[in-house]
Amino acid sequence: MQEPLISEIFSLDGPLAAMSPGFRVRTTQIELAQAVERTIAERSTLIAEAGTGTGKTWAYLVPALLGGGKVLVSTGTRTLQDQLFSRDLPRVREALSIPATIALLKGRGNYVCHYHLERLQGEDRALKSRGEVHQLRNIQTFAQQSATGDRADLPTVPEDAEIWQRVTSTRENCLGQDCPNVRDCFVLKARRQAQEADVVVINHALFMADLMLREEGVTDLLPAADTVVFDEAHQLPDTATRFLGSSVSTHQLLDLGRLIETAGLAHARELTNWSEQARALEQATRELRLSCAALENMPSRRVTFEAFPEPAAFDIARKALQTSLDAVGQLLASVEEKHPDLATAARTARELSERLAEWGQPARGLRSDAQDLHQIVRWVELGLHHVRLHAAPLSVAEAFSRYRQGGQAWIFTSATLSVHGDFSHFTERLGLQNAETVRMESPFDYAKQAMLFVPQSLPVPQSSEFLPAFVEQLMPLIQASQGGALVLCTTLRAVERVAALLADAYDRMGLSWPIMRQGNGTRRDLLERFRTLDHAVLVGSASFWEGIDVAGDRLTLVAIDKLPFAPPDDPVLEARLRACRSRGGNPFMEYQLPEAAIALKQGAGRLIRSETDWGVLMVGDTRLVDKPYGKQLWRGLPPFARTRVLEEAVEFLTLKQA
Template identity: 35%
Template sequence: MVSADSRIPQHIAHLMRETVSQARNREVLFVCTQDEEGMLASARAVARGNDGMVPAPEPHMREGQVIVHNHPSGTLNPSDADVSVAARLASQGIGSWIVDNSVRNLYIITEAYEAPKKTELDLQRLADMLLPGGGLSRLQPDFEPRDPQLEMLEEVVKAFNENLIVVSEAGTGVGKSLAYLIPAAAWVLQNRERVVISTATINLQQQILEKDIPTVRRLFKDSGGDEIKVVLAKGRNQYLCQSRLQELIEEEGLFGEEQLDEIRRWAEVTETGDRSDLPFNPDPSLWARVNSDADACSELRCSRRGSCFLQKARKAAASAHIVVTNHHLLFADLAIRKEGFGQDATVILPAFQRLIIDEAHNVEGAATSYFSEEFNRFTLHKYANMLLRQRRSRAGGIIPSLRKSAGVRFEGAEALLQSMRSRVQELDDALLPFLDQQNSLRLAADPNELPGNHEKSELETVLFEQLGRFQQSVLDTVELLADEFKSLDDSDSDEPRIAELRIMIRRLEGVAKICGDFREYATRPDLVYWLDRRRSSAGDRFVHFTATPIEVGPILQEAMFDQYESIVLTSATLSVNKSIQYWQRRVGLLNNDRLVFKSMESPFDYSRRVLLGVPNDAPSPSSGEQYSSWLQGFVMRMLDISEGHALILFTSYSMLTQVYEYCKPLLVQRGITCFRQGDDDRNRLMSSFQKEVSSVLFATHSFWEGIDAPGDALKLLIISRLPFRVPTEPVLLARTDAIQSRGGNPFFELSLPEAVMKLKQGFGRLMRRKSDRGVVLITDNRVITKRYGRNFIDSLPPARLVVESSDRLAGEVERVLYEDMDS
């Protein structure tokens, strides 16, 4: 303890005394700045409390500032709460002091700390690495400098130096990953400030980690490049949980699996516990019972915390300079920070202020998925089984464990859990008839959207009645669990099962809340509440309940764009007709003063190396069987010419199946291998397609992007239909209604630009290297017969467009594939 006047000038001490007096001598918290000598330069009261405590509102505080609060008792010893708050604020560079009411005495818990000013990146030095004779050409003799890559690097440097949000549309072949990794590496070496890189696909993560990062380290070898620590952050479900594994082994007679012993042996030798390191592909249902699960994690109370694979991975990420992750994990982290954890704490990802988002065209979709709330019958079964699972005379789960270890009775638990299971089954049984004729259905919908002879009032009556019964059964279970939780002795607080019980109470409260929200959907116009019919791995039909934000832009603005010092967003497909206005509006960047956009054209010579063909004698896709029959013959004819080497993209699995079943026997006769999406794991399917260079892959939605088959594997790409989303999708309908309600045109503001961006992704599958060449055929005649068709053509790279009859087009395809295109 020191004299207050050693750090607090008289005029500020007077202000503090007056403010405390006006608060009736209760606790007051001041946010203060300091001068160069460490004396307080200003003080502002931001919170008032009672005789024993005062809130510490962190949004009022900044790095380098000091919070000062008074102890009315005159005793300046910090309480446990004081120390805890001070420790948290210290990690943000904020100091914590205590004074008495007269401001004569001062106790300093922590001093403020202001990080040194950032060292700006030297653009010329970094650009030189990509110029002729520069570092990259010395490492890779075949490297060809590209002006678009240099342009993008310049924009990324601006983002870091000027704290901007930079959006870079970089066409295929620009080399965008090196254009952002070189500035990112320079930044972490100069400023020791972490950079997070988020991608949508595993393929890009692998490219960054296995190819690009080693190159960047070598480029910066003389300035410490070898010291750049890069970590791949994965979701917790990718890691083995030793506690859950042991529990399952102990119950092996009840839940035994053939692979369980193999996982046990692997667990004894693995250093990572990462599923990808397993020497075999585990059964998904088995892995789900032994992986790290937030619903079953007792965290600090876990007896195996010291050897926890997830904690080891997060500790490694906390010490990394560059963290590579996926969009879903990024948004999970942002959501928790948005709820009050702030930007300077480790949540799922370690704290960061510099963010790069690759494959940024997926941002809206990923955010929509993450910020939705959902549950289904199997969600409820999972929670119920974690509480109590029983067969014959053996029981496992939280309830039996606490009955044994803490003497908790849980009287009537079995009946309540069975009631929940029965009620959720009744809920499914009552709603599935409404989904017989279509897979999904939204509430608050036009009655015409309901299938068959069903009435909107009939759906709501059944839904509300059954949801109410199920919700009550969940609340009854929560009440029992909460009462028993309150009765637990404090001496048992370190028991891991108690923490798990608390988690289960919260999860069931969440299910009950969603039920209540569905019943009051009309009060939440910002959300769309919808049902869809799904099938379990065993083939059982069930109803999935989802509440989705109609607009994610405001969420992203608050959780991401307003929080980070610099953000780079990049993709090959962000614009429609040279404008990114559609994408800006969807992600919440339409009127952001920090935004800088630049488009970098692909260096590939599309006009000489790619033919874009449209058969003008194709029937309309709306003609149904006529179009399907024509498409089968046309695809087979083109495959005869290409001798395989083809990817056929569809927008529906039914059309895919029809064409595949027609073409397969004919292709087999010609010795051409056929692959169909759904017949094997996606990665294995792609690997087989790339190896069997004369093969044909028939695929739908997920194969429109994120696949890379350069060279001979892919010479012919057929797009069977313009990728408009199904107009009855609940989220699309809700967003359409929102646009109409403000006087907009949903087709031109939403459906069309979304389809154009999807087509650009599909088109981009063909040419992956400068030496590639081939043919893209769009068989949907709307691209030439509808006025809006020009939007698709004009948004694609400048390939040579040929609109001809199928016969003449066949000749063009043959010439492109078998003659020298440069002649």
């Protein structure tokens, strides 16, 4: 029987329209689906930028289900993962009447671990509050009743609750086949289902973890696939950088010390004084923390290896810690076969020792061939109670492109992959220069639905007067839109300041509308309140620039304080800019500007989510208009109507409100 044509499936007489009231035929959606279908047939690579409203999810799911063979769909966030698995995939599968099996697979940290849950139950003193006692009871009941063990299915325990770290496993402390609970393991169940399913929904972090393990010869995390779809693909370069690097923290070392003492005393008491061994490791770890005290005076509390302010003390402390870690690691290696807990401690000691050793080679002031070849950047980050040593590759292009398995079709899609139609910034970062690129415009009438407002005169963004002036211009727009505003800031410090300035302005004007800000609740809680409360304003940074989909009158104003240039003290960015300069390039034009353009487009994309949405996008940073490079930024935005006059923006909102 011949497969139906893509154009027929997406027609008004097709199966998608039959199950979707209000279905519209979108030419760009059909074109995207046909491009995906062609890529799958040719086993080639497609990079598709699909403007908001294109319907890209269905556009890739239909051809993937029809002819993709074994399919992996990788998303940017766990939230989108859950949405694909529980809503989009079942609906498309039902519409097409295809008996495809689907599975959801997340990283092991998302699944309750029976072994660690039982251990925590036996260590009541490890619980830090009555709240944790209550949370543990909820998790115990959940583990007995759940078919998946996925913590996303237990909303009564917040996703960022610290207790999750103690009732889930890590690659280091998983006992594998030695675990007494191996037959009930939620992680292994999820992986078995993924091996057997036709379509598996994963996330970018898991995909990169699999890449890392394959580099080490481990191939049982993700199943082999014929087709891989990367949704929200603009996040991939940063995820790849994070996962292809390594880190070791004083938290991990102190946890290891506790594990060494507990396991050693319980299962190999006769070998050594395990309490002394653990104390020696803990003391060496604290000495490392003390050697980084100079970072407290640095604005970002982080510094590259080469620029360390007091290097001698740090180098001595790192070497002493390495010696202590290696010594206890050798003791553990001699008894690791006695018990799974000793094996876990030995494996963790080996892995942390290997990561720590990266900080001794090459020595300070020297460069090695390996260092030049892999272009690794190393930096130290000082937290409130910990130090973390990071190493990351300057470029992930070679490793990422090398991972591709022969005969696979790769599809990358997002609303933000190009800079004014140029995909080179994305393709070069992932080593995808030979891919086909297509750009699908949004079907929305942006010129009628929305207006871009850039104030005529605000202080320069670096000025202490900037944020007060920004909020002063913002207040009339909030009043005209009756709330329903999302304020996106480039730093967490600005989030606090803007929220405080808005609260002061509300007090002066006698307004009692709700103001929510990042940090006062989980992201999920804040968004849920924003969707349900009248006249709400939500102030956020970073993760609030994307993945927010609030249609209708609940969101009619998006305000961005400054152009989203990455902070210059980011060690990886700093090293990439230096490398660009050294080869005679222009780091601002080649790297910083394209990154800012994509981030700005993401933030602006929060405003118009459907054909009937309307609103104003305010950008407080006048460099968008005043600087020569600003044209490259605003030309990448949707074609909104534009103004620099506050009264015109207020009038636009007032008329739409009426």
